[in-house]
Amino acid sequence: MLKILRRIGAAPRERGSLAGANCPDIFELSNGDFLVIGTEMTAVLDSGLPADAARADYERIVVISRETLIRAKADIPDA
Template sequence: MPREFPVPSVVRRIGDPPRLRGSQTSETCPDLFELSDGNFAVIGTEATAALDPHLPADAARADYERIVVITRETLIRAKRDIPDV
């Protein structure tokens, strides 16, 4: 069962929009967003089944959590927008 929590709003994109990262359609690309509650949301490729068995021994994932993959370029271009604290 999915975890219930208040739905925050998207405050801003973190990093460059997809079209500046080479997306031809700007419709289905990895993306990062800062939320009104201070957390971050990630749009990426769902890879839980493939990566779950390969997590380090000290890593854990709740049933309602998913492993999502974003491109290296997406995260590197977001670095300048991620707060230090």
């Protein structure tokens, strides 16, 4: 069974989201993959993907803030 192991980076509250209205987040999963909570932007960005990029019908383009990823950098494993 797939489980969330840990948050990667700072919690939304630590990044200033007090009302829960802006809560991008990254988590490491038990299989080594990552779960990303962000803003679904497939319809807006899909046509702008580079020619060598592809998205399956079941995949979505999700945007997270720069701060979310930068604050997660130290927690992302090298391998």
